[in-house]
Amino acid sequence: MTVLPSHVPADRVVDFDIYFPPGVEQDYHAAWLSLRSPARSLVWTPRNGGHWIATRGEDVRALWADAERLSSDVLAVPRGLGALMQFIPLQQDPPEHTPFRNAVMRGFASRFIVAIEPQVIGNARELIEGLAPRGQCDFVSDFAEILPIDIFLTLVDLPRADRPMLRGLGAQLTRPDGSMTVEQLRQAADDYLAPYVEERLARPGDDLLSRILSTPVDGRAWTMDEARRMCRNILFGGLDTVAAMMGFVALHLARHPADQQALRDDPGAIPDAVDELMRRYASVSVSRNCTQDVEIDGVVLKEGDIVYLPSVLHNLDPLSFDDPETVHFDRRLNATRHTTMGVGVHRCVGAGLARMEIIAVVREWLVRIPPFRLDPQRTVTMKGGNVGACVSLPLTWEV
Ligand code: HEM
Numbered sequence: 001m002t003v004l005p006s007h008v009p010a011d012r013v014v015d016f017d018i019y020f021p022p023g024v025e026q027d028y029h030a031a032w033l034s035l036r037s038p039a040r041s042l043v044w045t046p047r048n049g050g051h052w053i054a055t056r057g058e059d060v061r062a063l064w065a066d067a068e069r070l071s072s073d074v075l076a077v078p079r080g081l082g083a084l085m086q087f088i089p090l091q092q093d094p095p096e097h098t099p100f101r102n103a104v105m106r107g108f109a110s111r112f113i114v115a116i117e118p119q120v121i122g123n124a125r126e127l128i129e130g131l132a133p134r135g136q137c138d139f140v141s142d143f144a145e146i147l148p149i150d151i152f153l154t155l156v157d158l159p160r161a162d163r164p165m166l167r168g169l170g171a172q173l174t175r176p177d178g179s180m181t182v183e184q185l186r187q188a189a190d191d192y193l194a195p196y197v198e199e200r201l202a203r204p205g206d207d208l209l210s211r212i213l214s215t216p217v218d219g220r221a222w223t224m225d226e227a228r229r230m231c232r233n234i235l236f237g238g239l240d241t242v243a244a245m246m247g248f249v250a251l252h253l254a255r256h257p258a259d260q261q262a263l264r265d266d267p268g269a270i271p272d273a274v275d276e277l278m279r280r281y282a283s284v285s286v287s288r289n290c291t292q293d294v295e296i297d298g299v300v301l302k303e304g305d306i307v308y309l310p311s312v313l314h315n316l317d318p319l320s321f322d323d324p325e326t327v328h329f330d331r332r333l334n335a336t337r338h339t340t341m342g343v344g345v346h347r348c349v350g351a352g353l354a355r356m357e358i359i360a361v362v363r364e365w366l367v368r369i370p371p372f373r374l375d376p377q378r379t380v381t382m383k384g385g386n387v388g389a390c391v392s393l394p395l396t397w398e399v
Contacts, residue, residue, distance in 0.1 A: 004044075004046065004050075005050070005302070005305075007299075007300055007302050008044045008299075009299065011040075012040060012042060012043050012044050012299060013043070013044050013045070013046070014035065014043045014044070014045050014053075015045065015046070015047065016035060016043070016045040016047060016053065017045070017047040017048065017384075018045075018047070018048060018053075018077065018285065018308060018310075018384060018385065018386075019048070019384050019385045020384055021034070021035075021384045022034055024382055024383060024384040024388070025381050025382055025383075026380075026381075026382070027382065028283070028312075028382040028383070028384060028388035028389070029281070029312055029316065029325075029388075031384065032310055032312045032313055032316075032388075033312075033313075033316060035053065035055050035313070036055055036056075036313065036317075037055070040055075040297060040298075041054060041055050041056035041059045041296075041297040042054055042055070042059065042296060042297045042299050042301070042307075043055060048077040048078045049077055049078030049079055049306070051077050051287070051305070051306040051307065051308050052301055052305060052306065052307040052308065053307070053308045053309075053310070054296075054307060054308070054309055054310075054313070055313050056297070056313070056317060056319075057313060057314040057315070057316075057317025057319055057320035058314075058317075058319065058320070059296060059297060060309045060310065060311070060313050060314040060317075060339065061314050061320075061339055061343055062296075063288060063294075063296070063307055063309055064286065064288070064309050064314075064339060064342065064343045064344055065343050065344035066294075066344070067093060067094055067344055067345045067346075069290060069291055069292050069294050070288035070289065070290055070291065070294070070307070071093050071288065071289045071290075071291050072090060072091055072092075072093065072286070072288060072289075072346055073091050073092075073093065073289055074287050074288070074289040074306055075087070075090070075091055075287060076287050076386055077287050077306055077308060079306070081182065084182060084183060084186060085186060085232065085233075085236070086229050086232075087229060087230075087232060087233035087236070087237075088100050088226055088229040088230040088233055089101040089104055089230070089233065089346070089349075090233050090237065090346060093291075094345055097345060097346075098345075099217040099218045100217055100226070100230070101345070101346075101349070102215070103212050103213075103215035103216075103217055103222075104212050104230065104234075104349050105349055106211060106212065106215045107208045107209070107211040107212035107215075107349075108208075108349050108350060108352060108353060110352055112208070112211070113352045113353050113356055116154065116155065116353075117356055117360065119151075119154045120151055120154070120356065120357055120360050121360045121363075121364060123147060123150040123151055123154060124147060124357075124360050124361050124364045124365075125364050125368070127143055127146060127147055127150070128143075128364050128365055128368045128369065129368060131143065131369070132368050132369055132399075133399055134399070135396060135397055135398065135399035136375055136394065136395060136396040136397070137394075137395055138392055138393060138394050138395075139246075139247060139250045139251075139390070139393040139394075139395050140174070140175070140243065140247050140389075140390055140391060140392055140393050141171070141175070141392075143246070144174075144242075144243040144244075144246040144247045144250070144390075144393075145167075145170055145171055145174045145175070145239070145240075145243045146167060146170075147242075147243075147246070147357070147361065148170065148238055148239045148242040148243055148357070149163065149166050149167050149170045149239065150163065151238075151242075151357060152166070152234075152235060152238060152239070153166065155207065155208040155353075156196065156207050156208055156209050157205060157206075157207035158196060162192070165192065166192070169185065169188055169189055169192070170239050170240075170243075172185050173185065173236065173239055173240050174239065174240045174243050174244075174389065175391055186232065189232060189235055189236070190228060190232065193228065193231045193232070193235065194228065196209070196231075197209065197213075197224070197227045197228055197231050198224065200213055200227075201213050201221075201222065201224065201227055208234070209227075209231060209234075212230065213227055213230075234350075237348075237350060238350050238353070238354070240387045240389065241283070241284060241348075241350075241354070241387055242354055242357060242358075243389065244283040244284075244387050244388065244389035244390070245278060245281065245283060245340075245354065245358060246357075246358060246361055247389055247390035247393050248277070248281030248283065248389075248390065249274070249277045249278075249281065249358060249361075249362065250365075250393060250395065251281075251374075251380065251390055251393055252277055252280070252281065252327060253362075253372075254372055254373050254374045254393075254395055255373075255374065256327070257371060257373065259273070259327065259329070260366070260371060260372070261371070262329065263362065263366055264366050264371075267363060267366070269329055270359055270362050270363055270366075271355075271359050272329055272330065272331075272332055273329040273362070274355065274358050274359050274362060275331075275332075275333065275335055275355070276327055276328060276329055276331045276333070277327060277358075278335070278338070278340045278341075278355070278358070279315050279321070279331075279333060279335075279338040279340060280315070280316075280324075280325070280327050281340075282310075282311035282312045282314070282315040282316075282338065282339065282340040283311070283312070283340075283387055283388045283389060284311055284340070284341075284342070284386065284387055284388075285308060285309060285310035285311060285312070285386055285388075286308075286309050286342070286346075286386070287306050287307070287308055287309075287386075288306065288307050288308075288309060289304070289305075289306055290302065290303050290304060290305045290306075290307065291303060294307075309339075311338070311339040311340050311342075312388070314338070314339040315338045315339060315340060320338075321333075321338070335351070335355070341354070369397055370397050370398055370399075371397060371398075372395050372396065372397040373395070373396060373397070374393075374394065374395065374396075375394035375395060375396040376396075377394075378392070378394035379392070379394075380392060380393055380394070
């Protein structure tokens with residue numbers, strides 16, 4: 001716990017640990033909703049070094065979009081992780097951010113996403129076919145945390161033999177068991193990626209990293225240090241986020257047999273359904289560092305304060321969306337209206353890829369797995385933090 005700063009009014013103080021919100025093990029989204037109050041939006045928690053949290057949807061969105069007064073350099077609470085990760089482009093602010101972001105965006109251009117789709121489907125199919133005869137699985141450890149690793153290997157054209165090692169690292173990111181510190185995890189990822197990064201800088205191929213690294217930044221080549229920081233961002237950015245989203249989508253379908261059946265009956269409805277599920281089950285929250293004083297909701301966020309922005313509190317605010325907690329497959333929202341993938345200059349570069357992956361998973365799963373439900377003998381558990389997720393999601397079906 002920290003001393004309350006003098007500019008924080010006592011009536012804005014709450015005791016809320018973003019890593020362990022109350023009741024998170026049972027329901028990540030409900031745990032966050034417990035923080036809402038009609039009386040105020042911005043609250044201050046002394047946990048994790050002391051920081052603000054925006055709780056009203058419009059404030060979450062407005063602060064997230066404000067790259068002029070809020071920096072993404074800090075990465076997370078408590079301060080410290082930012083200096084360790086040094087992600088490119090995530091921790092850069094404009095104007096430095098812009099050329100790096102443009103190069104990364106070129107790598108994720110929609111024609112490459114379309115071109116890679118058959119391989120993603122192949123990766124998903126292979127895993128699902130292995131699970132189908134078992135009649136049960138833990139969707140998180142048996143599927144959701146494995147598929148994004150296989151897809152990363154495909155995207156970057158890395159050897160299949162590296163699967164087990166990278167799966168081990170991925171599991172440490174999604175379900176840390178305490179055997180590795182964050183420093184060790186970063187180092188292991190860097191050590192693994194370094195030879196491939198060097199190779200792709202020297203002799204670009206046709207893979208994602210080569211495409212990004214062969215795009216100059218401000219008219220010059222990427223340095224090795226920048227290339228490493230970018231690869232780290234792409235590796236860590238597309239693992240636990242995708243795994244979390246897949247988990248929530250599977251959880252919803254397991255709990256709502258009618259929705260499951262509707263998509264079995266009409267697979268053409270899957271893309272719109274996925275967009276809606278991605279809105280409903282937002283799981284990423286970001287931390288921003290105030291680079292100047294920001295007045296909002298009757299309080300002043302002082303230069304140097306950190307404000308925490310949970311996408312769940314934007315997407316589930318009735319002022320942002322009608323009947324926000326109910327899934328309506330026919331909502332047909334523009335995906336940039338919700339904040340699941342962020343908003344503003346840092347909006348997820350992998351958004352198109354992630355959407356394609358999740359659509360492919362839902363399609364392939366429903367074709368190969370008969371009606372499935374939660375395993376009544378075992379418990380669903382969830383976790384909080386910057387990427388909230390199911391930690392365990394036991395499913396069962398008839399074989
Ligand atoms: C459902 C899955 C995903 C979710 C929910 C998600 C969410 C987000 C969010 C909320 C941001 C903005 C962060 C901020 O403003 O601080 C972001 C940025 C980013 N994401 Fe994703 N992401 C997903 C998948 C991916 C994938 C598959 C990749 C790459 C393989 C990726 C790579 C990145 C990168 C590099 C950034 C930084 C962009 C920038 O700073 O300009 N993400 N993501």
